[in-house]
Amino acid sequence: MDEKVLDKYIKGEATFKERQQVVDWLDDDEKNVREMMALHKLHDIAVMNQAEAGEISPKPEKQHALWRKIGVELLKVAAVIVVLLGIQVLMKTDETGYQTLYVPSGQRAELTLPDGTKVWLNSCSRLVYPQTFGEEREVKLDGEGYFTVAHNDRQAFVVKTSVFDIKVLGTEFNVKAYSASGEQRVDLLDGSVELSGNAIGRKAFRMSPRESVRMVDGRFERLRIDDYDYFKWKEGLICFNNESVGSIIEKLELYYDTHIIVENKNFLNDVYSGKFRTKDGIEQVLKVLQLEHDFTYVKDDNLNLITIK
Known part of the structure; x- marks a missing residue:
């Protein structure tokens, strides 16, 4: 180059x-x-x-x-290696030595923390972490992150979100915790994690492998993980499996930081399955959806707005 x-x-x-x-x-x-x-x-x-x-x-x-x-x-x-996947992420360090990594809309990033823990961050996500871990291994997440935690029997790893505190010793799990969203979830793929916080109650809740815990508009839900394609976002893929168009539009707004107004509400309950590359952009998803659903859209770059008609 x-x-x-x-x-x-x-x-x-x-x-x-x-x-x-x-x-x-x-x-x-x-x-x-x-x-x-x-x-x-x-x-x-x-x-x-x-x-x-x-x-x-x-x-x-x-x-x-x-x-x-x-x-x-x-x-x-x-000490911390950040892999920029196609675009520059935003990093800053405050006076206390904590670093903040922010991933812009439509992008993702991968980093390795000082203890060897690997983290993948999805679009519009923010992770705050120390330059070095002391007595505690603690990070703060606003957004979505996939964690493969380095095992340490003597020192738990804690992910703090606006709803959950997630405590682990060494495991693999996904956290979706955008503060602007009404849904927050933890998906445990391997190992064991313990959830605490006001949403959980006084007693901590221990999750089992292949279990998903979700907080949707204040309601607590426990489900089994049945769609592993969802976690391919860390590979740059957005996957939908029999998902309503309304839900897809909500995710597009979140991942691409774009406001979408839907004037034609007739097709919002229709379902769709498909996979898209994140870097192809929001319009690529909309154009594919148009092949099966009858709608048009207008994009206003100045207002960062898409109107579906």
Whole structure:
């Protein structure tokens, strides 16, 4: 990949064609994603240092060589490795040393925490975690995350949401806990987790493998997991299995951070099954739905609004 194009992309100066080239390059190989992460982080450091010192930035050819050299070293010592899957995620560190990772709409990210726990984050999700774990392993989630927790008998891992506290020693589970949504759920695929919080009551609730616990508008539900395709979101797929069009539209609003007004309500209870790549965008889903359901839509980019007629 031409380093001048990467430089323009990081600085926000790339043309549409160049941005597409970079996105395709990122999708080709995970190593490219890691290189971009290192380059972007180094750019931010360089900008801050120059602003503080009032220095002039080095010549471009020297700057590129320096970025590449230091970028490799950054990846070697990084405590938390973030895989950017096709686009830049947003990260910041506060004065207490906690980091916040936010995944924009229509995107996803994968990271490895300091203890070796792997986390996949879905669109419009925010994870807050410490740079290093002390006596506790605790993170905060607003959104959807899939966790494969590194086992530690002496130190439980806790995921805090607006409704649940999820305590585990080492297991695999999915949490959907968007604060703006009326539904929050925990799906346990392997191992054991313990739920606590006001929604659960005074006594903690222990889940069993292949069990799903959901809180829908204040109602507590226990179900068996019967659709594992749902969890393919971490692979970049949105899967619907005999799901109502109304429910699909709600998920599209959530995942793509877009407001959808439905004027034609006749088909909302119709069901649909299908799989879509997240990166193809919301319009691709709507166009496929049009093949089986009679509706038209108008998209207003300025208002971030889609009207279905």
